[in-house]
Amino acid sequence: MMRRILISAVWVLCLAISGWSQTEAQQAEEMYRQGKFSAALGLYENELKKAPNNPYLYYNIGNCYFKMGSKGLAAANYYRAFKLAPRDGDIRHNLTLALASGGERLVPAGVPAVLHQAFFYLSYPELKGLVFVFLWLFCTVASIWLIKRKLGRMLVASAVILLLSGGWFLLRRSLEQQHLAVIASPVAEIRSGPGTNFPASASAAQGHLVTIQDDKDEWYEVIVQSQGIKGWIEKSAVEQI
C-alpha cells in the first residue's frame, strides 16, 4: 500500500513539473513575440538550469541576446547549441549571422560548405559513439578471425573504417580541446600584458572569436583567430563557449 502511494506521488510530481515547465516556455515565447527580450531571456535561463544540455534553449537564449543587440553573447549561445545539434539548419543559420555581424565566418574561407557540414555532421559525443561502434565491429571480426581463421577481408575493412573514424574523432577532439570564446562586450581592448598598465595594441568588437591561451587573475591571454593577433583581454569582456 505504502509503495503504491509513493509511486503515485512521484507521478503527480513529475506531471506537475512537466506542466509548469511547458507554461514557462510558452511565457518566454510570448515575451519574445511582444519584444520583451530581456524577460524572455530570464525565463529561458531558468529553463537551462534544469536542462543544461538542451540545444534549443541555448538557441532561444541566443535569439534573445541577438534581438537585444548583444551579438557576441548571441554567437556564444548559438555555438553551444551548434555543438549539441550540429545538423540543425536554424542553429547553423543564426550562428552564421551572429558571427558575420562580428566579421567572423563559421565556414573558414576556402573550405567548401559541404565539407564543413560533413565534418560537423555528428556532434562530438555522437562521433565518440560511432568510434565505439566501429571498435566493437573490429573486435568482433578479429575474434572470429582468431578463432575460425575466417572473415579476413572483413577484418581489413573494419580496421580501415576504424582508423578513418578514429582520425576524424582525433581532429574533432583537437577542436573540442581549444578554449574557444567570443568577445561579448561592445568593444574589448587587447593589451600586451595582463593589466591596464600595459598599452592597448588593438581593439576587437563584439562577436569576434578568440581562443584562450592562458589565464592570469582577471585577464585571459587570447588569440583573435580572424586577425592572428595575440594579447590580453579582461575576462569580463569575453564569453567562453
Next chain:
Amino acid sequence: MKKAILSVVLLSMAVWAAAQVSVTARVNKTSLTLDDELTLSVEVNGASGNMLMPELPSLPAFNVYSREVQQSSINGKTSTLFRYVMLPRFVGKATIGAIRFTHNGKTYKTDPISVTIYRNAQSVPNTRPASSSAKVSSDGNYDSAAVKRPVEKADPNLPPLERNLANQAYARGDENYFLVAAVSDQTPYVNQSVTLAVRFYYNRSFYDAPYQKPSVSDIFMEDAGSAQGTQSIGGVLYRYEEQRYLLTAAAPGKATIGPATVRYMTGSSPFSALDRLFGGSAVSAEETAKSDPITLQVRALPAAGKPKSFYGAVGEKYTISAEADRTQVEAGEAVTLSITVKGPGNLKPTGDLQLAPIDGLKIYNTQATSGSVPGNNGQIRGYKVFKTVLVPAASGIYTIPSVKWSYFNPKSATYQTLQTDPITLTVSPSTKTDTGFNFGAAAGNGFQSFSQDIAYLKTDAAPEPSFLTRLSAWQTLNWVMLAVLALSVLFASVGRKSLAQKRAYATAKNRLKKAVSDEAIAEAVSGYLQHKLKISTGSMPLKSILQALHKQGITPATAEAFSLLWQRLDAARFAPASADTQDAQHLANQALDILKLLEEESK
C-alpha cells in the same frame, strides 16, 4: 522697321547711361560761426572722361578761398569730388543756390542748401552736416591732418568687431591713409568661426594700391567678401575699403594673424589730382599702410557633457531641418532625405552626420555639401546639407526618426542639441516586374530578398539524444566489455589449441578408417604428429622427427616401427603404387597401431 527698333534701343541705352550720372551737393555743417570754415562738397558719380568744373551760384555770404578735386574709381564706377572751402561773411541765414554741372551736353542741378551763420559758438545749436546720405563718397576739411581733435569713442552698442575697427580708426584720425584690422573674438574655441576685418581708410585720392592679405599660422583662413563704407572721424568723412575673412582654428593654443599691407600711390600736393585732371604734371609718392598683428588665444572644447551627436560645430543660433523629397512611394523606390544645418560661421570642417539604421530601409552613404552666405551685420552664415537615399524593401508605414545634431555654444559654454521632426513614409507594394535596376524591388522571377534575420525560436521539445550519443555516454562500460571480449578471444584461442591436442588421436583414427590411399594415411599421421606432439613434419627429415619423438618419451621400438611406417609412406608418396584399397586399409591399420603406441607412450 529694323532701323527704327535699333534707333529706339540705342536711344534707350543713351538715356540709361545718362541716368547713371548723379550730382550731389553737401556741406559739412548747417550752423556755424563767423570763425568757422564751411566745406561744400559736390560729388559727381557715374561721369567719366573730360568734364568741366561745376558752376557755383552767386555766394554773397561767403568767400571761397580753396578748391580741390579728387577722383577715384572703384569697381569701374568713377566718382569725382569737388570741394570748396568757404569763410562766412555775415551773420544770418544764407542759401547756397543750385549748382550746375554739365556733362555730355546734359546739365544737372543740385538742390539749394541753407545754412545759418552765428556770431559766436555759444549761439550755435547744431553743427550736423547738411546730409548724411550713405551715398556720400567723401567729405571733410581741406587738411584734416593739420587739425588736432579729441579722440572719439565708438558707440558701445556696436558689435565688437565694428566697435574695435571704429575705435582704431578714431585713434588714427590724424592720418589721411591708414589700415586697421580687428577680429570678432580674440579668445575663440576650437572650430569657432572668427571674422577678421581689414579696413583701409582714406580721405584723399590714391591709385595703384596693391593689397597684401595677412599671413596666418595655426589657423585656417578663407575669404568672406568685401565691403565699402564711410566713417566720420573728427568731422571728416573717411571712405574705407574692407576685406573680410573667416578664421577657424583646429587646435587649442596661440594663433597669430600677421599684418596686412596696402601700398598706394598718392599725389605730392592736394592739387595734384586737379592738375592731372586738367592736364598738369603730377608728382607721386608710394606709401605703405600696415595693420597691427593680432594674436588669438584658442580655447579647447570642454570634454564634459560632449554628446554623441556633436560633430564639431561651434557657434550660436543653429537650425536643423529634415525633408524627404516624397513621402509616398512604392517598395524598392528611392527616397532622398535632405537634412540641412544652418548657422554662423563655416560648417565645412564639421563632421558628417551619421544616420542610425532604420528597420526595413536600406540607407545609402550620406553625401554632404556645404557653403556660406553673407548674413546680417557683416557676419557669415554657413550651411551644410546632408543627402542620403533611402530604399524601403517592402510595403508598409515607415518612420524616419528624429536626427540629433549638437553644437557648442561659446556664449553659454555648453553643448546644445537640435533634432529634426520624424518623417513618415507610406510605402505601397511594388508594381515593377522587370529585372532592371530598381533598388531591389520585385525581380522577374517573382522572388525578392529583403534582408537576413535570425530564424525564430525553437518551441518544440529538444530531440532525444541519439543512440550514438548514449553509446558514448557508456564509455567505461564499453571499455570493460571490449576487455572482456579480448580476454574471451584469448581464452578461446588457447582452448582451441588444447582441444585439438586432446582430439588428435580420435581425429587421426577417423581419418585412417576412411583412408583409401597412402597419401590420406600420410596426412592423417602428419596431423596427429602436429596436433598431439607439436611436430611439424612438412619439411622435417625423418631423423629429426625421430629425435623429437625421443624427446617426447617414445620408446626406441615404437620409434623404429614409426620409422618403418614413415619410410613406407614416403616411398608411396614419391613412387605411388597401383591403387589397391586392401593394401591401403592394411597400411592404415598398421599406422593406427603405431599411433596407438605413440598415444600411450607420450602420456
